[in-house]
Amino acid sequence: MRPPPAALPRLLLAPLLATGLAASLVTPIGPATAEPAEPAEPAERAQRDPEPRRIAHTQWESGTDFRTGTMAGTLFIKGGLGVVKAPGARRTYAGTAYELGRWTSPWVAPRFGLTELIASWEATTPGDSWIEVEVRGKDATGTLSSYDVLGRWTSGDGFTPRQTVSGQTDDLGAVSVDTWRSTVAAGLTSWQLRVSLMRRPGARAASPTLDAVGAMASRVPDGSVATSEPGVARGIVLDVPRYSQMIHQGHYPQWGNGGEAWCSPTSTSMVLGYYDALPDPTDYSYVPQGHVNPWVDHAARMTHDAAYEGTGNWPFNTAYAAPLAGSAFVTRLRSLREAEQLVKAGIPVIASIAFDRGQLTGAPISASNGHLLVIVGFTEAGDVVVNDPAAASRAGVRRTYDRGQFENVWLPRSGGTVFVITDGAHPLPTPEKYTNW
Structure with a gap:
């Protein structure tokens, strides 16, 4: 079982936050300016729960999407982003040398002061290759944080360990397992992802492929909630197989x-x-x-x-x-x-x-x-x-x-x-x- 961040005493930095949304519903660059539209709830619910649950998800998954960011030693081909033949940059990790390509997203402003962010990605990492996903943010004064690691990912487990890096509490944000949390009570106005793709040196070495990446940013209230009114799925039960852990x-x-x-x-x-x-x-x-x-x-x-x-x-x-x-x-x-x-x-x-x-x-x-x-x-x-x-x-x-x-x-x-x-x-x-x- 995995304790959710809000349930862990070491994470009580309130308020909460999350990310993930269509790019058309957020401001790609610059400071936050306005609230995104939210699905309407019954008037009585709005009265009971006056503080809105602000959530915005952004994802990049096509060549057009990835070209809105910055590529360094990477190339979008055959449906994914990979490392070019001679990327130029190198990195040593755990005593092993890797060639390095990077993709950096545009800045995303969710139009509210985000307090938490969770990234998601789809990647394939053949052989001794892997990816690292990082995030940084800005506050309302324009102060820029450092990049914090959200995950080092491999689709196998024969080489680099798959892992997160909790802590990193040096400036505007801190990491708890998979969740990046603002240390600024008002939240952060914008965020930016950076994905590093590592492969062993040599043109013939297998390259990781990044097919999609995104994040969900949020600012949601804590405390009990009023029960929502039943909606469009009453009486619908999907035939999902049943497995016991x-x-x-x-x-x-x-x-x-x-x-x-x-x-x-x-x-x-x-x-x-x-x-x-x-x-x-x-x-x-x-x-x-x-x-x-x-x-x-x-x-x-x-x-x-x-x-x-x-x-x-x-x-x-x-x-x-x-x-x-x-x-x-x-x-x-x-x-x-x-x-x-x-x-x-x-x-x-x-x-x-x-x-x-x-x-x-x-x-x-x-x-x-x-x-x-x-x-x-x-x-x-x-x-x-x-x-x-x-x-x-x-x-x-x-x-x-x-x-x-x-x-x-x-x-x-x-x-x-x-x-x-x-x-x-x-x-x-x-x-x-x-x-x-």
Whole structure:
């Protein structure tokens, strides 16, 4: 299990923040000036929850997108960004020399004082190659922060360890596992990503390929929330396969030991199974015969964060899922009404929750300071139908949770954090209306 940032005492730097949005809904450069449009809620909800949940997601994934940034030793070809034959720059990391190419995004101003940011990416790193994703920001005075590392990513695990770098508390921001948080109470006005692509020296060396990168920036209030009114997905339940994390207890101690530690890779695997996008059996052929759902063991291996020592890293899960399904990113939602929009479009939603004893009736565990599960649908009354991997066996995975209880163990505890994984047959619904996908 992965404690959400808002639930950890060392992270109580309030207020919260998140990133991820279509570029047309943010200001690419310059200071923040205005609020982006947000989906309308009923008037009575606006009165009960006067502070808006501000969320903006920005992503670059095409040649046109990447050309809005700055390339140094990189080239967009065949659908992705790679290192040119002679990039010029080099870097030594952990005693090994690499050729280095970089892409730097334009500045993005989300039009509010962001307090948190979570990046997402899709990349392939053959051989001894890897990528590093960094972020920096500006405050209202124009003060510029240093770059902070959000993740060192490899799609394999034979060479450079996949890891995050918590801390980095030297100026305007600090990192907690996968979340960059402003140390300025008013938040930051703009942010910029930098992606470094490393490969071993030599023109024949395999190059990493960056297919997409983006971030979700947010400023969301804490405290309990009023229950949202049921929306467009009442009575819709998606046929998502049911996997239990608990049946893997004791599997692979080097990747978390299964059981309660594997809610993220188990949830990610359920959604990949729904899209018929699980990895090829040859990829997990090392898993011993008799392990049920061996692709979950493999997902844990491919999402393990060596520094965090767990498999609950949010963007590591979406980076694993993206090339298998088609697209994946981390964002935040404002309420279950937005989750309903996704479910109606045939897209299950992986949500990060945390709860104390008695706060989530019907849960298979009594409490958790960080848990991932899959929202698969809604009852006619608007309650939440989930696949909860914490069940002891597959038979108990499908659960129904009270709508109000669920929103209060999700929105205040993780800021409404979700993984959105899609394939070509299930495009995102009306993205021009939503700033968070």
